[in-house]
Amino acid sequence: MKALSKTEAEKILRALEKSKKKYLTLEDLSRIVGLYPDQLGEYFSYFDPLASLDPSFNCRSAQGALTEYVNGLEAKPKKQRIVVGKKMAAEYTSINDFVYKKMTGAGGLVDPSASLNDIDLKILNRLVKEEIESRKPKKRTKKAVKHFSK
Numbered sequence: 001m002k003a004l005s006k007t008e009a010e011k012i013l014r015a016l017e018k019s020k021k022k023y024l025t026l027e028d029l030s031r032i033v034g035l036y037p038d039q040l041g042e043y044f045s046y047f048d049p050l051a052s053l054d055p056s057f058n059c060r061s062a063q064g065a066l067t068e069y070v071n072g073l074e075a076k077p078k079k080q081r082i083v084v085g086k087k088m089a090a091e092y093t094s095i096n097d098f099v100y101k102k103m104t105g106a107g108g109l110v111d112p113s114a115s116l117n118d119i120d121l122k123i124l125n126r127l128v129k130e131e132i133e134s135r136k137p138k139k140r141t142k143k144a145v146k147h148f149s150k
Contacts, residue, residue: 004043006073008035012043013070016063024059026051084122095127 015032016024026037026044033040037055044051047065051057092098102120105111116124 002042004046004069006070008043009066009070009073012040012059013063013066016059016066022060025056026059027055029059082118082122084119084126088119089123089126089130092123092127095124095131098124098127 012029012033015029019028019032021028026040030037030040038052040059041052041057044057044059044062047062047069048057051062092101099110100108102116103110103114105114
């Protein structure tokens, strides 16, 4: 069974709110929304288990549960993407500099209890990639050599 996505749930909810009929069957709602009645029955079975079995199921009875479902989807915080640009990585000249600044304690010894957050790990990853790229041999371009024959 395919899960009900947020956009489909909002589409169904708008159709339920817009329709003036007091009793909306799966067939009626499928004409408004543009989905098959069987598919709508599967979606509504999440809220009422008998919805997929009963073709005369009143979709309005699940409108409140559908509204709560949509509100619950909106309440989940989105995970923010961490982007490390050149400016953030430019603070450190090399991997050694990063380790010295972030992971050493008094006397220049590496602190075993030092931990890195997500941003620090992304910066370290970028520094490692830059180091690997700098060690790769440069590709030579072939120059056109003209051979003169006599």
